[in-house]
Amino acid sequence: MTTQRYVSCILCQRASVVRRIATIRSLSVAANPQSKPDFLKGEPHKRHPGLTHLKTLRLPEELLMAARSIIHRSQVAQLPDRARKLTNFLWSRKRATEDSAVRKMAVSLEKELWEKAMEKGGDLDEQAIADRIQRRVLSELRRTFYHWTPLKYDEELGAVYMAAKMAGGYAAVRRALNEIKKRDPTFAPQSLLDFGSGLGTVAWASHACWSDTLNELVCVDRSGPMNILAERLLKGDDEHAETHIKHVYFRQFLPVSPKHNSQTEKFSYLIMTRERRRPPEADALVDWSRLIAPPQPRTRHVHCHLCRPNGRLDHVVVTAHKHGRDVYRCARSSEWGDQLPLVQDN
Structure with a gap:
């Protein structure tokens, strides 16, 4: 009996404290009335206007079937392992250092090493010192700067890249294009230039968004085998078939004139326009x-x-x-x- 009275007493005290806190908060709100902004505009919190992410996307059926056909024909050995290794390599790859930065550091190092050599004095063999300084500078540059080399895609490496990155690349482009459509629903492009087009995923994604208005798509990639692979995807891996998307042109250089698996892709994008647009209210x-x-x-x-x-x-x-x-x-x-x-x- 004593225990029950003790517990009931504690509960009463807690209820009293909660009522006091609620009263204080209500008085505070009443004393400081503020207009509550309606940024939700009637939408639930899980769909508030600031959300820009899309649901998990699937590749267009025509693109998926063409990719499967190309992979089946290529018969690349150990494709899953090679695709995983290529993905890890691309993620670990750093940006190439500008030539001006390398030259600046080389000149600074050479000057510093010559000054130290001059301080020692004595008989100097300038040619031997110059050779030694040159080797030291080259060694320091190799140790300091990331050794960036371009990837050369042939037919086999192109198939590995397609298995590793095509789905994620398509989803990333669709996300960026979705941001444009959300910011400016009236935007209706008639032409598109994709520099560094690779597998042509930008063409597929833009066609999904603006198929009614796009009438020219120019894809530029320095890799000839990658351009051929992108065109095979557009034709469904049938060289005699019509392309699934019309008016797509491939170039190696800029023209003078005009059970489903899911994958998460990290990316950055920048949207620019030549026109002055009034920001949304x-x-x-x-x-x-x-x-x-x-x-x-x-x-x-x-x-x-x-x-x-x-x-x-x-x-x-x-x-x-x-x-x-x-x-x-x-x-x-x-x-x-x-x-x-x-x-x-x-």
Whole structure:
């Protein structure tokens, strides 16, 4: 009996504390009334206007069947292992160093080594010193800079690349084009130039978005075998068949004139236009900030790395208490690359 009375007393005290907290919060809201921005526009949090990611995409059936036929005919040995190794190599590959940066460091090193040699004094064999300095500079440059070499695609390596990267590349392009359509629904391109076209996935993705208006697609890739492979994909691996997408032209140089498996692809994109476009009308109380890293949901808060409209990079910890329930739920439903609404403080 004593235990029951003790437990009931504790529960009563807790209920009293909760009521007091609720009363204090209601009084605080009443004392500081603020207009609540309607950034959701009637949509649920899982489909808030800042979301830009697409659902898991599938390759067009014609493209998938052509790729399977080409892989079957090529009979590449150990294709899954080679595809995995190529993917890892491409991800680990670094950007080529500019020649100007290499020359600048070489000149600086050579000057520093000559000064040290001169400080030693004595009889100097300039030719021997020059040879030694040259070997030292070359050794230091090899150690410091990434040794970048171009990949030369032949028919076999092209098939390996197709197995490794075609699905992810297609999905990445569709995501970028979807961003354009969402920002400007009236945009209807008539021509397209794809520089570094590879397998032609940009042509397939753009055709899926603007098949009614696109009437010329120019694909430029320095690899002749890759251009041939891309054209085989367009023809369904049948050289006598018509291309699935009309008016696609392949060049090695810029023209003078005009059970399904899923894959996640990381990519960057930049959308530019020559025209001056009026930015969409925005709520003065809401900042739509871009997620530049995967949000990290935790218990009752979400870590978000954001690029703000003014260009500033911020790490924001979103909570329901600080930012509001709607913003918090939007943060938990967002992914890398989406826009997150942050309500400005009055």
